[in-house]
Amino acid sequence: MKSTLLRVAALATAFVSPWTLAQGWAQGQAYAGVALGQSRAGLDCDGATVCDRHAMGAKVYGGYMFHPNFGVEVDLRHHGKADLSGPVASATVSNEFKTYGMGLYALGNYRQGSLNFFGKLGLGWMHSSGVTGAAGLGSPLRETDARGAWGLGLGWDFSKNVSGRVEFERVRVKLGADRIDSDLVSAGVSTRF
Numbered sequence: 001m002k003s004t005l006l007r008v009a010a011l012a013t014a015f016v017s018p019w020t021l022a023q024g025w026a027q028g029q030a031y032a033g034v035a036l037g038q039s040r041a042g043l044d045c046d047g048a049t050v051c052d053r054h055a056m057g058a059k060v061y062g063g064y065m066f067h068p069n070f071g072v073e074v075d076l077r078h079h080g081k082a083d084l085s086g087p088v089a090s091a092t093v094s095n096e097f098k099t100y101g102m103g104l105y106a107l108g109n110y111r112q113g114s115l116n117f118f119g120k121l122g123l124g125w126m127h128s129s130g131v132t133g134a135a136g137l138g139s140p141l142r143e144t145d146a147r148g149a150w151g152l153g154l155g156w157d158f159s160k161n162v163s164g165r166v167e168f169e170r171v172r173v174k175l176g177a178d179r180i181d182s183d184l185v186s187a188g189v190s191t192r193f
Helices: 002-015 018-027
Strands: 030-041 050-052 054-067 070-088 091-112 115-134 137-157 162-175 178-192
Touching (some): 030 070, 030 091, 054 091, 070 178, 091 137, 091 162, 115 162, 115 178
Antiparallel strands (some): 030 178, 054 070, 070 091, 091 115, 162 178
16 A cells, blocks of 8 residues: 555656746745544444444645646545444444545635635545454455545635645545545644745
8 A cells, every 4th residue: 555655646746746846835835734633434334333433534735826726735644443333143243444545636726815715626545444353353354446535625824824724525435345435524734835
């Protein structure tokens, strides 16, 4: 998985060329930030006695605005771990679900004073893993997949170079035969260069 993420990061770096980033730094259009929040896995909890779909999520992100209204953004993220368990036949079965990966987005932005509203659409390269087992015996599943991803958010400027944002993002991940929505609601801070 790490080699896949490195290849995708190299592709994203080539997409946003060093010359472009240098121009953005000179003009104050490149940015980088970090965000923390809560993730939610769209797991089916029917019949589960314990169902915890939520976890702590985090990401680091960076981008470049080609125009005040249009840009690109890349991120590395971790959605944490969701757990559910319940009775199946005469045993109690538990399931752990973890997701992490990277996203590459086209970003649209509308600014009104120090507030800005943004939406993004792109691809998420996500690694999902799950362990289903009974009485301590597990059956691991692991999958890496590229799927459509999107997000909506609100940002505000604290100063010329420091901004905050809150956003909702969704990426659909694949694990075995299942397609699961993995959401992240986060608050972050970024700096422009």
